Each structure stands twice: as structure tokens, then as C-alpha cells.
Amino acid sequence: MTTSNAQTAPLTQARLTLPFELADAVSDHLMELGTLAVSLEDAHADSDEEQPLFGEPGMEPESAAWDLNHVVALFRNRDEAEQVFATVADELGADGGLDLNAIEYAEVPQEDWVRLTQSQFDPIEITERLWIVPSWHTPQLAQGRVNLVLDPGLAFGTGSHPTTALCLRWLTEHPLDGADVLDYGCGSGILGIAALKLGAANAVGVDIDPQAVDSTAFNASNNGVTMPCGLPDFPLANRQFPVVVANILSNPLKVLAPSLCEHVAKGGHLVLSGVLARQAEEVMAVYRQWMDMTIWAERDGWVCLHGRPKA
Numbered sequence: 294m295t296t297s298n299a300q301t302a303p304l305t306q307a308r309l310t311l312p313f314e315l316a317d318a319v320s321d322h323l324m325e326l327g328t329l330a331v332s333l334e335d336a337h338a339d340s341d342e343e344q345p346l347f348g349e350p351g352m353e354p355e356s357a358a359w360d361l362n363h364v365v366a367l368f369r370n371r372d373e374a375e376q377v378f379a380t381v382a383d384e385l386g387a388d389g390g391l392d393l394n395a396i397e398y399a400e401v402p403q404e405d406w407v408r409l410t411q412s413q414f415d416p417i418e419i420t421e422r423l424w425i426v427p428s429w430h431t432p433q434l435a436q437g438r439v440n441l442v443l444d445p446g447l448a449f450g451t452g453s454h455p456t457t458a459l460c461l462r463w464l465t466e467h468p469l470d471g472a473d474v475l476d477y478g479c480g481s482g483i484l485g486i487a488a489l490k491l492g493a494a495n496a497v498g499v500d501i502d503p504q505a506v507d508s509t510a511f512n513a514s515n516n517g518v519t520m521p522c523g524l525p526d527f528p529l530a531n532r533q534f535p536v537v538v539a540n541i542l543s544n545p546l547k548v549l550a551p552s553l554c555e556h557v558a559k560g561g562h563l564v565l566s567g568v569l570a571r572q573a574e575e576v577m578a579v580y581r582q583w584m585d586m587t588i589w590a591e592r593d594g595w596v597c598l599h600g601r602p603k604a
Contacts, residue, residue, distance in 0.1 A: 303400040304329070304368065304369060304370075304400070304401045305368045305369070305370055305371045305373070305374045305398055305399070305400060305401070306365065306366070306367055306368075306401045307364075307366045307367075307374045307378065307396050307397070308363060308365050308366075308396070308398075308399070309363070309364050309392075309396045309397065310336050310361065310395070311362055311364055311390075312361060312362070313360055313361070313362055315389070315390050316362035316364050317333075318385065318389075319381055319385075319391060320333060320364055322380075322381040322385070323364075323366050323381060326377045326380060326381070328366050329366075329367040329368060329369065330366065331365070331366045331367075332366075333359070333362045333363070333365075334359075334363040335361075335363075336359065336361040336362055336363050367401065371398055374396075375393075378393055379393065415430070416430050417453060417458075419458055419462060419465065420461075420462060420465045421438070422437060422438060422439055422465050422491075423438075423461060424438060424439070424440050425443050425453075425461075425483075426441065426442055427442075427444050428442050428444050429444075439487075439491060441483065441487050441490060441516060442512075442515050443481060443483060443486075443515075443516075455593045455594075455595040456540050456566040456567045456597070457483060457566075458592065459589075459590055459592055459596070460540050460564055460566050461487055462590065463538075463564050463589060463599070464488050464491055464564075465487075465491060467536075467562070468492075469488055469491050469493040469536065470493075471492075471493075471494045472488075472492075472493050472494060472534075472535045472536050473493065473494055473495045473535055474488040474493045474535075474537075474538065475496075475497050475498075475530060475536070475537045475538070475556055476488070476496060476497070476498045476499070476538055476539075477530075477538070477539040477553060478501075478541040478545075479498030479500045479505060479522060480500065480508070480509075481508050481509065482498050482505075482508065482509030482520055483512070484538045484540060485497070485498050485509070485520050486513055486518055486520055488536070488538075489513075489516075489518040489519075489520060490516065490518065493536070496518075496520045497520070497522070497527070497529050497530050497534075498520055498521070498522035498523075498530075499522070499527055499530045500524070501524060501525060503524070505522075506522045506524065510522060530556075533555070533557065533558040533559075534558055535560075536561060536562050536564070537553060537557050537562070537563050537564070538564040539563075539564070539566075540565075540566045540567050541565075542567045542568075543567065543568045546567065546568065547576060547579045550579045550580050550583070551583075554580065554583035554584060554602070557584075557602055559602060560601070561602065562599065562600070563580075563584055563598075563601070564597065564598070564600075565580075565597070565598040565599075566595065566596070566597045566598070567595075568595065568597075569595060569596070570591055570594055570595065570596050573588055573596045573598065576598065583600075583602065584601060584603065585600060585603055587599055587600075
């Protein structure tokens with residue numbers, strides 16, 4: 294890698310908001326024209342209109358794209374950015390809908406991007422007993438403390454989101470010694486791996502996304518545990534478990550209710566998250582034909598639900 298002064302000059306970031314079909318076409322053209330990087334982001338992120346994209350176990354994705362997107366592109370300089378966007382506008386034609394005047398430009402310092410990304414992820418204290426520690430950090434050493442080594446990746450679940458943290462808290466506060474755990478919609482495998490490190494005898498993961506299956510296998514190996522994982526027809530998951538955790542979203546949780554309840558052993562526990570506080574009663578109402586349900590904890594507008602099979 295060279296380190297010339299030219300390479301340390303600021304880069305140019307361009308940002309504009311477009312409906313999906315146009316955003317998709319513009320991003321394709323940008324990549325074809327040699328743009329350094331292009332990303333699409335939900336224009337309604339962190340608002341009540343945020344549109345989750347998901348493919349949960351046993352379900353097809355509800356949506357494949359956001360309706361309204363921020364297109365964020367990175368260029369070597371402002372001149373290059375303006376030339377590339379002018380070319381894209383020409384390729385789309387006069388009726389293409391690309392307004393060059395709506396593009397926002399900003400300088401972005403060139404930095405060590407890996408180091409910068411790593412610096413944004415510090416160890417996360419879930420409880421005094423359980424910490425999530427990226428691999429580039431020193432383990433949090435203290436008597437009785439459990440370190441779960443997990444790096445940010447393509448599969449959901451780093452411990453930073455309230456729904457994940459709530460499930461992890463439940464696992465730390467309930468005896469798992471010798472229990473078998475099913476992590477349904479496992480993502481990165483964080484919940485099943487945590488259960489194993491907290492004393493569970495076995496943990497099995499299920500996810501609809503093959504990338505999540507691969508991520509779970511990698512993260513389990515990285516933590517020195519064994520966690521079989523597979524797609525929804527995974528044979529090892531076709532049984533009952535003393536503990537079933539599912540951190541998904543409210544709609545798929547409602548659809549999956551019969552299946553999830555069947556997986557809970559007599560006297561076992563069902564732990565659900567990915568549910569907003571305002572959605573809690575609606576979700577619990579679906580499960581109450583099989584489970585006695587309660588709101589176990591709430592954080593930042595999200596809840597963790599707990600259920601026990603009806604007598």
C-alpha cells in the first residue's frame with residue numbers, strides 16, 4: 294500500500310434521497326462508472342416510519358427494499374463526483390428523475406478505515422457478568438466474568454441493539470446449567486453462543502439466511518464452543534427445548550407462534566424480543582392460547598416477552 298500525499302487528500306461524499314427504483318438504477322450506474330463506494334440507507338431510519346427488511350425463519354422477506362433511500366457515494370474529489378453524476382443523468386434521460394441540484398456534497402478525510410471502524414465498537418457491558426468484546430479489544434478479565442468475542446459483521450446481532458441486549462440479560466439472570474437452548478432467527482448466533490458460555494449444555498441455531506448460518510458457525514468457533522446451525526428444516530432443531538429464544542420482529546413472531554410454542558418443552562421458557570412496547574399486547578395475545586405471557590423487561594421502547602407453557 295502506498296502512502297503518497299495525494300492519497301491523504303480529502304475524499305468527496307455525495308448524498309441524495311430517491312425512491313427505490315431510481316435509487317437502485319442510480320447506484321448501479323455509479324458503480325459502473327468507477328465510484329469508490331456506494332450505499333443505500335433507509336431514509337426513515339430511526340423514526341416511526343423505519344422500514345425493516347427481514348427474512349425470518351419459515352417466512353419470505355416482507356420487503357426487499359426501502360421505499361425511500363439515501364444514496365451515499367464516495368469519490369476522489371468534487372470534480373469527479375459532479376462529472377459522474379452528470380453522466381448518470383444523461384444515461385437516465387431527461388425524464389429519469391435525477392435532480393443534480395438536490396445532491397449534497399461533503400468532504401470526508403481519508404483515514405485508516407479499518408482502524409476507524411474498529412474504534413466505533415467498544416466492549417459492551419450487558420451485565421456485570423456478561424460482556425461483548427470485539428476481537429481487537431483486550432478481554433474484560435474479572436472473576437466470574439464471561440467474555441463473548443464478537444465482531445460486527447453482515448449478520449444481525451452485536452449486542453448493541455436493545456432487543457439483543459434484553460435477551461442477553463434474560464440469559465444471564467436465569468440458570469442455564471445443563472439446559473438445551475434453541476436460538477430461532479439466530480443472525481450472528483450471539484444468543485446461543487452466550488447461552489453456551491453461561492452454562493447451557495447445548496445450543497442450536499436456526500435462520501432463513503445462509504449467511505447467518507455461516508456467521509453463527511464462525512462466531513461459535515471463535516468463542517471455542519460448538520453451536521450447530523441450519524435453515525428452518527434443520528433436523529437438530531426438530532425437537533423441544535427447555536429454553537427457546539427468538540429475537541425477530543413482531544409480525545413474524547405472530548406468524549411463527551404455533552411453531553415456536555411447539556419447540557418449548559414442558560415447564561420450559563420462551564423468550565421473545567424484537568417487539569416495540571406498543572406492540573407487546575398484540576403479540577402476547579397471539580401466544581396466550583399456548584403460553585402464559587408477561588413483559589419481562591423494557592428498554593428504549595423495546596420489550597422482552599417471557600412465556601411458560603400453560604398447565
